[in-house]
Amino acid sequence: MLEKLMGEDSLSTFKERFLPSPFILLDRDGTLIKHIHYLHDPKRVELLPGVITGLQYLFNLGFNFGVITNQSLIGRGIATNEEVNSVNAEVSRLLLHEGISLAFTFVCPHAPSDGCSCRKPAPALGLKAIHDFGIDLSRSFMLGDQPSDIAFGHAIACKAVLLSDKLNSTSNADYNCKTLLDAAHWIETELSRS
Numbered sequence: 537m538l539e540k541l542m543g544e545d546s547l548s549t550f551k552e553r554f555l556p557s558p559f560i561l562l563d564r565d566g567t568l569i570k571h572i573h574y575l576h577d578p579k580r581v582e583l584l585p586g587v588i589t590g591l592q593y594l595f596n597l598g599f600n601f602g603v604i605t606n607q608s609l610i611g612r613g614i615a616t617n618e619e620v621n622s623v624n625a626e627v628s629r630l631l632l633h634e635g636i637s638l639a640f641t642f643v644c645p646h647a648p649s650d651g652c653s654c655r656k657p658a659p660a661l662g663l664k665a666i667h668d669f670g671i672d673l674s675r676s677f678m679l680g681d682q683p684s685d686i687a688f689g690h691a692i693a694c695k696a697v698l699l700s701d702k703l704n705s706t707s708n709a710d711y712n713c714k715t716l717l718d719a720a721h722w723i724e725t726e727l728s729r730s
């Protein structure tokens with residue numbers, strides 16, 4: 537019916553804009569880039585092994601991407617918003633260079649002692665992403681290297697993958713693996729199961 541009303545081209549644009557889409561929600565430090573304590577210099581940004589191939593694999597499966605990151609160094613007065621934004625811009629630039637575009641990067645700037653509602657594992661930034669981007673949670677996944685990322689993914693009702701060098705048998709994650717490419721392969725299997 538919609539096809540007849542809108543024609544196929546405009547229908548695909550409509551779907552892209554308004555129908556819920558599958559997303560990969562990504563942590564930043566230790567997931568996309570090498571974890572450097574209180575990173576505020578874009579020159580030190582370094583993508584982790586498997587990130588580009590993993591994201592390209594997921595892109596070909598039809599996923600969109602967004603980053604949700606805790607940056608308490610702002611709240612602690614160690615770095616400015618601008619410095620953190622410049623690091624985020626460098627991450628986006630490196631990914632875009634490989635054909636991967638991030639739909640958003642959402643930052644919690646608060647220190648843990650601030651008691652905000654946007655520091656992972658609290659779900660506020662995930663709920664904002666769902667609201668702003670129409671994320672289809674049943675086909676979306678959270679990827680991170682911390683237990684708080686897993687708790688965050690579960691708090692917004694999507695499956696969560698823990699990326700870690702050590703296989704963590706105590707993790708609550710739906711899957712544990714070492715690289716983003718490993719995660720991409722598992723996600724493909726999960727999709728074929730549902």
Ligand SMILES: [Zn+2]
Nearest residue numbers: 644652654655
């Ligand atoms: Zn916050």
